[in-house]
Amino acid sequence: MRKCPKCGNENHDNDKFCGNCGFKLPEAKICPECGFTSFKDKFCVFCGEQLLPKYLCKKIKCMMQEANDLGFEQDAIKLYDDVLDTVPYYSHALANKSRLLLFLKKYDDALKCIDKALDINPYNTSFIDNKTTIFLVMEKYDDAMEYIDICLDSNPLDDSLLKIKGDILSSMEKYGEAIKFYDKSLDINSNSCTIRAKMNALIDFKQYDEALECCEYLKNDDSFSSGYYSQKLKIYKIMKEYEKALDLCTEWYESNPNCYFILLYKGDIYFEMEKYPSALRCYDKVLNHSPNDETALKRKANVLIKMGNVDAIKDILSKIDPNDIRIGNL
Ligand SMILES: [Zn+2]
Numbered sequence: 001m002r003k004c005p006k007c008g009n010e011n012h013d014n015d016k017f018c019g020n021c022g023f024k025l026p027e028a029k030i031c032p033e034c035g036f037t038s039f040k041d042k043f044c045v046f047c048g049e050q051l052l053p054k055y056l057c058k059k060i061k062c063m064m065q066e067a068n069d070l071g072f073e074q075d076a077i078k079l080y081d082d083v084l085d086t087v088p089y090y091s092h093a094l095a096n097k098s099r100l101l102l103f104l105k106k107y108d109d110a111l112k113c114i115d116k117a118l119d120i121n122p123y124n125t126s127f128i129d130n131k132t133t134i135f136l137v138m139e140k141y142d143d144a145m146e147y148i149d150i151c152l153d154s155n156p157l158d159d160s161l162l163k164i165k166g167d168i169l170s171s172m173e174k175y176g177e178a179i180k181f182y183d184k185s186l187d188i189n190s191n192s193c194t195i196r197a198k199m200n201a202l203i204d205f206k207q208y209d210e211a212l213e214c215c216e217y218l219k220n221d222d223s224f225s226s227g228y229y230s231q232k233l234k235i236y237k238i239m240k241e242y243e244k245a246l247d248l249c250t251e252w253y254e255s256n257p258n259c260y261f262i263l264l265y266k267g268d269i270y271f272e273m274e275k276y277p278s279a280l281r282c283y284d285k286v287l288n289h290s291p292n293d294e295t296a297l298k299r300k301a302n303v304l305i306k307m308g309n310v311d312a313i314k315d316i317l318s319k320i321d322p323n324d325i326r327i328g329n330l
Pocket residue numbers: 004005006007008009018019020021022023
């Protein structure tokens with residue numbers, strides 16, 4: 001219900017004019033970031049952005065989309081500046097511009113830009129994450145640490161901030177401490193992104209059994225289901241548990257029989273085990289289905305080199321760039 005500012009009559013949300021006195025009712029304002037709509041609020045209750053009239057919101061969203069489509073091209077900066085000329089306090093435009101400046105290695109400008117976004121929206125944890133990322137890229141670890149500690153002082157139980165601290169410690173190769181902060185974060189909110197970060201820290205810390213445990217948690221996460229298998233394989237390969245890795249590939253392929261790329265993983269494991277004929281069979285199966293699969297061709301060429309089958313390689317070389325022949329990770 002919407003109250004008429006002139007006579008106080010209660011009108012329906014979709015009414016344009018007051019049913020009692022005919023006063024033109026104010027239009028709803030919209031958050032350009034998340035679409036939150038309100039007749040009374042000035043700022044979005046979810047993202048903290050300034051709410052805009054419908055026409056302006058539409059225009060801004062188009063400009064943001066256009067900038068986004070340009071990806072990391074220099075031209076996108078001009079578009080973000082246009083957005084900011086129209087809505088100077090649009091913090092997400094500032095944050096996007098900052099990410100772009102970081103990519104373009106303009107670190108000081110990137111910092112200035114994210115600081116402006118944080119002035120407007122100081123509790124946005126993704127902006128805080130952006131700022132610490134800039135420090136880490138600049139290898140200013142102490143600055144990153146000092147900043148995240150200030151943020152944590154005012155919000156010691158914010159799971160996102162605790163994860164960011166874990167990320168900073170990980171990049172400083174202080175894996176043991178990093179894992180403690182990931183655990184604190186996970187106690188508050190069991191977020192799969194944090195579990196992945198913890199798993200990677202555990203791998204770097206050579207705690208493979210614990211890393212495998214993290215992997216098992218992620219198995220139930222639909223958005224990670226193929227990541228589960230590839231991560232687990234990666235850990236098994238580091239541990240040189242090849243038999244387990246092969247079994248896992250079989251399980252993975254049986255549950256996704258149309259995903260031939262799984263056979264590439266399997267071939268790579270046989271290759272590392274120096275079981276070249278078995279590796280060859282895997283790559284050939286992939287090539288039966290897609291004869292020009294470049295990855296499979298390159299892998300096959302590698303196996304043939306190991307097997308000393310020069311004639312067979314010549315055939316493949318005509319299809320791929322010879323410089324690409326070397327085994328790599330998928
Ligand atoms: Zn009225």
